[in-house]
Amino acid sequence: MRIGVLAVQGAVREHILSLTRLGAEAVPVRNPEDLRGLAGLVLPGGESTAQWRLLSRSGLVEPLRKALVEGLPTLGTCAGLVLLAKEITNWPERYFGVLDVAVERNATGRQVDSFEATVSVDGLGEVPAVFIRAPAIRRVGPGVKVLGEYENVPVLVQQGTLLGATFHPELTEDLRLHEFFLSLCGKE
């Protein structure tokens, strides 16, 4: 099973490692033709503003939007979630806008307030989670399921085969979230 990891900027290697450990063929996506034959896509953490500018200037926005609209299963972590969100409450831009949530960028504050914690996820149990200048999910649309919360704020959401996390599963050894994502991509 071939899974693309958007590789313009950010924690690309970590996602590729996690997916590879689970037996998937993980490939970096930096050009439109890299999207061919993918069973799923990961939008990694990084800086959402930098990622978007790179996507815009390299002709990747429309091919990616098309893939997302056509239902390519996608996991967005942190900045990746910001790119997927329908609304950003504290920023004038909106990116792909396919996941019906409103997010607040850098909601946990500056880096000194970044933290790790354990999050309870439906169907997976306790999952270690690293939050880095993390966004917060402030509103969830009717078609969106909240799979995990931390201090009463959603941190993991699902809309069909779209998954969005405000934390970084790729920074831990725990592979269960990636495994769950691969099951959405059709892995037995």
Place this chain on the structure above:
Amino acid sequence: MQKGTYRVKTGFAEMFKGGVIMDVTTPEQAQIAEEAGAVAVMALERVPADIRAQGGVARMADPKRIKEIMRAVSIPVMAKCRIGHIAEARILEALGVDFVDESEVLTPADPFHHIDKWQFKVPFVCGCRDLGEACRRLAEGAAMLRTKGEAGTGNVVEAVRHMRILNDQIRRLKEMSRAELVTYAKELGAPVEILEMIQELGRLPVVNFAAGGVATPADAALMRMLGADGVFVGSGIFKSENPEKRARAIVLACTYYDDPELLAKVSEDLGEAMPGLEIEKIPEQALMQYR
């Protein structure tokens, strides 16, 4: 909930990979950097080229300047403290700066020690010229490394030298037996445990950027080809003729470093680069990398 753990610090640095971190001295420059696609900005009073030209003691920037820059952008803001200056580092941490660069570009404050960075919640990046220096900074708790290069020169040769030396030393380390590694640790002035970790990983355990002399998109691409995870651009952007265009071009070059056609396209018509300096013409006591 645990804040300021090593994983939170090094994980943050992982988010910068493939990106460009730009020196800025005003909120307006910070906004230009953000719009160009910088992954972070370094808030300064003077860029390295001016520090070099003006001489005197170079210190941490005025907190007012740093706060103005923090308010102006949504991307992370870094700031520099002098080597060993624990108090400047504490001030930067209290300001909420996202990363502290314990930097040789400023005048060193402690002739004996670097900062014990484990004592801080804020992560640190430090410069290194070789594997020994990299290991010592890691032992002190650095969460990110960068080459020292020779800041403010617009000349990439020293950054290339430092990256080449590091690559060569890691390659040799990978082949070594335990006995050889212990002797090598003594030669490098590096803790054995950290060398063992690097040997096992086959690479540095933290993100390593290139810095010191990067002035063009091609320079950024070169450093990425040599294995840098990303680049710092100091004087190279705002000391050039067309900072906006050059900043955008360097951002694209950093991601698409292995696409020569794209590099050719973005390198076109950028106006004058910053004036450059030949390293041999700089008196040895004026070189920042030996600090």
